Every structure is written in structure tokens, then in C-alpha cells.
Amino acid sequence: MERYLLNVLHSSLHIKQFKQIHGLIVTNYPALTPFFVQGLLRLSIIVYARQVFDRIPQPSKILYNSLISTYSKLSLYKEALDAFVLMHDSGARVVCSTIPPVMKSCTSLLAGELANEIHSLVVKYGFSSDVFVQTPLMDFYAKIGDIDSAKKVFDEIFVKDPICYNCLISGYSKSGDVVAAQQLFDEMSERTVVSWNSMISCYANNGHYREGLRMFERMQVERFRPNEISVATVLSICAKLRDLEMGLRVKKFIDENNLCINMIVSTALLEMYVKCGAVDDARQEFEHMDRRDVVAWSAMIAGYAQNGRPSEALELFERMKSKQIKPNDVALVSVLSACSQLGSLEAGERIGNYVESQGFVFNVYVASALLDMYSKCGNISKARQIFNHMPQKDVVSWNSMIVGLAANGFAKEAINLFEKMKEIRVKPNDITFVGILTACTHAGLLELGLRIFRSMKSDHEITPTIEHYACVVDLFCRSGKLKDAHEFICRMEVEPNVVIWGTLLSASRIHSNLELAEFSVKKLLELEPENSGNYILLSNIYASAGRWEESLTVRNLMTTNRVQKTSAYSWIEMDNKVHKFLVGDTSHPGSNDVYRIVDGLAMQSTWVGYNFESALEFSWCS
């Protein structure tokens, strides 16, 4: 009977059959209990196995090993480590085969202290020559970025297999030492597909995208068949390079070589489309996927948010929830960004409540996106509250708050925050300076703005970009210092663009500086000869100065250059229908009502002191 039971326990039983046998073992064959537990563990029936395991007075080291490795196999790393501690405390001797699943668990949980203790045990028990023990140990050091320790373990391994090399290559990759990784790769006498993939991702993760692509090509030249992981990595390189052509070549390669398009490859393809701006192709890929996890959903939602299509991001987010996929931090960040773009406080608040109730506010990405949403949707005090309660803040959190305050008219507070940021040694970046210079512009703080601008290079080692120069030009212009603005433009280290000349032009018109207006609009004409607006502006400038002939010449120039005047219109979307506002058009059936309301608004605005001037020639057409 005992022999029969042992045989049965080796087969694939249903849990019901286990329960029947359990009864038999408890009453008649208690000595078979460990074998019973082994049978359960073999089939990963872990909870039941653990219940029975806990009733065994002194489990053997073999049984402990099985328990630990099953936990590790099921990714229950914490349970694996707890079981290991229990084993160690019970006095059961740790054997060689205990170490790999325990180290794997330490790596996954980044349990450094325990890992160090295990390393000592490995030395104490003399397991140091065992490649199966050393590899996961080295992998641990590699993954936490302690490349020196990883290398030390690597050097101690007597007979090194490709896995050892691969582990250390990814260690070098993580610590950014591309040269050492490549050297190690070159030293290998026998490479596997993992070695190639590790090298490709080493280049990809360290910004050497072209090198990564070259590695992929070299791999094929040397007759190594790329697998799904290779192509997913290469697709992510194409995404980072925004190289749609290369991405499509990789897709063709996948099809021609019958590589399996699993979820990760599909998501990588989707991401490649998104980053290249081909959002509709991404959506098509998304719709073709037979299985979609939260990463696939998040990638598509982010795709819409990043490409200025926030309504679709929001729509997809709702669809994801209706499919019972629980949103995670990444999905929330993207959908919050979509709400910011829409200025939709209602949707934003709904998601904000969810974020707070589920504890996502402790995630620095989510909290930054949340505070940005509140500030863009007009609830600046809620934005402040989120910011003040953040347990950790990164440069993006600070930037979001500074930009939010500046945009909401709290320029001085934004500047104070910038000072505080520097005080606690958070390194400002280029975006910080765009935000802070805008704040100075709004508050009319010319001297301070200039001082901060000059400090960019001298104190913060940030080279100003065209955006920063544009901020300073705006700063001069809004203070009425047009001449200074012009001189500044002439001294700039970058070529002025249309934003810069446009800023000077509009200020010149406000301050009736004909000379500068003429100068800047001519520059605009040089930069964009196809823009009809520039011709009209110049023509109007001459006309208003009574220089009729020149005015006419510009109009004629427009004809010779075949520039057509395009009508500028504004539009709103209501009930899925787009309504356009165009100057001088009364064709819309509701245009009488529209005018009535616009007139009413104009009157109210005049009462509160706004000078409406001639801004009311809008009518409505659909």
C-alpha cells in the first residue's frame, strides 16, 4: 500500500484526490506526509502544501528546499525568504541547491542584508566553486549595480559557462560600462542568443542606439537567429530614435522569419509607432492583439496623451476599466496628463480621487502628474496641497509646481519655490528655467529674470536654448524695453526663430514702434515666406503709417509669391460636432443667438474693465 501511495503521489492528481489521500495518510501512514507535501509542491499547490508542511515536526532539508524553490518558481519571493529563514533557524543544514532560489528571491526583492549573509554562508560551507551557486550570487550584485563585487564573484568561478558571462555583461550594462561589456562579449568562446540580446540592450539602455542596431545586424551576419526578445529590444531602439523606416524594416524581418509576435513584441511595435507619431498604426496594432495586459493598455493611452489626442486617451482609459483591467501608476500618469491637456477638472478630479484612495499619491510620477492636472485645470490650491504632501519630490515635481504657480499668476511664490529648490540642492534643469523666466515675465521682474538667465550657464552649467532666449526677449518686451530686446536678439548665440521675431513684432505694434515692427516682420517673411499673415501685417504697418505705395507693393509681392490668405478660425467641439468661428460669416443657423450672447459678454466685460475693442467680429459657421 505504501509503495502504491508513493507512486500515486508522483502522478498528476486533482486536489480532490489529494484530499482523499490526505485522510488516509493522517490516519494510517503519517511517515508519508513529506512525500505528500512533495506531491503538492510538484504541482504548485502551494497553500495546501504549506498547511501540511507546518504540521511536520522537523521537516527535512530536502523538504525545505522543495518549499523554497516552489515559492521562488511562483514568484512568491518574500515567502521563499521567510521559509529560508525558518529553515536556517530550525538548524536544518543549508545545502548547495538551497542557494539559487533564495538568491533569486533576494535579487527580486533587493534584499541586500540577507544576500550578504547568504554570501557568508556560501563561503563558510565551501560552495564557492559551484557555478550554480555563484551565478545567482553574481547576478544579485550585477542587478543592484555593485559591479565590483559581481566581477569578484565572476573571477572566482573556475569553469565559466555562457550564463556567467551573460550575467556580468548585463551587470556592466547596468553600471553603464559599455566598453567592459563589449570586451567580455568579445572574450566569450561560446555565445548564446542571450549574450547577443544582452549586448543589444546594453547599447540600447546606455543611449548608444546605432551601436545596438549594428549588433543586431552583426548577429545575423554571424548566423545567430534573433528571437522575440532581440526584436523587441531593437524595436525599442527604433522608438527611441524615432526611426519609423527602421521600425518597419524590423517588422518585415519578424514577418519573414516567422518570429512569434507575442504580447511584448506587439507592445514594442506599438510603442515604436507611438514614438514615431504614427498613433493610428499603433492603435491598429493594439486592436490586433489577442491578449493585452496593463502595459499594453498604458502604452496606447500614453501614445494618445503624448501625441496631443487627450480625448482618445481618456476614452481608452474608460474602456480599459470596463475590461476589469486595474489601472496602475503608469496608466494613471498618462490619463492625468490627458486631463491636463483637456483642462477637464471633472474627469481629472474623478481620477484624482481614485489616485488618493488607492495610495498612488506616494508615487512621485503620479503625484507630479496629479498636481500638474490640478494646476492646469485651475485648482492651484489643491495642486499646492499635493505638492506639500509629497514624501519625495524630483525635479519634475518642482518644475510642475513652479510652472503651475507661474501660470496661475503666483509669480513671486514660483520664484520663492525656485530659491527653496536650490537651497535643498535639487538640481534645476532647462525646463525649470523656462518656468521661472515665465514667472519673472508675468511679474514684470526684468532685473531678476536677467540675473537668473545669466546664472544658467555660470551657476548651473545649463546652456540656454532658443526657448530661454525667447523668454528673455518677452521679458524685455513686456517691460517696454524694445531696444534692449532688439539688441539682445542681435547678440544671441542661437539663430532667432519665428517665436522671437513674433514676440518683438507684437510688442512693437503695442508700443507703436514702426521701425522695429517693420524690421521684425521682414525677418518673419524671410523665415516663413509662405505665411500670408506676415505679408498682411507688413502691409497694414505701412498703411497705418500712410506709406500706401509700400503697402501695395507688399500686397503685390504676395501675389507674385503665390501666397494665399488663409482665414483664421477658432473652433469648439459640442456633442461630438465641431463648430467653427470665422470672421465675417453669418451662415450658421444660430448666428443671431450667438451674436446676442457675444454682445452680452462684451458688455459685461466692458463693465469689469476689459477693453474689448474690435474683437467681436466673429460669427459662427459649422
Add this chain to the structure above:
DNA sequence: TTAGGGTTAG
């Protein structure tokens, strides 16, 4: 042992 998604400006 290798692989996928995120926030800030203009």
C-alpha cells in the same frame, strides 16, 4: 542569464 509602458515648457 536577455525583453515592453510614465510626469514638467514651448
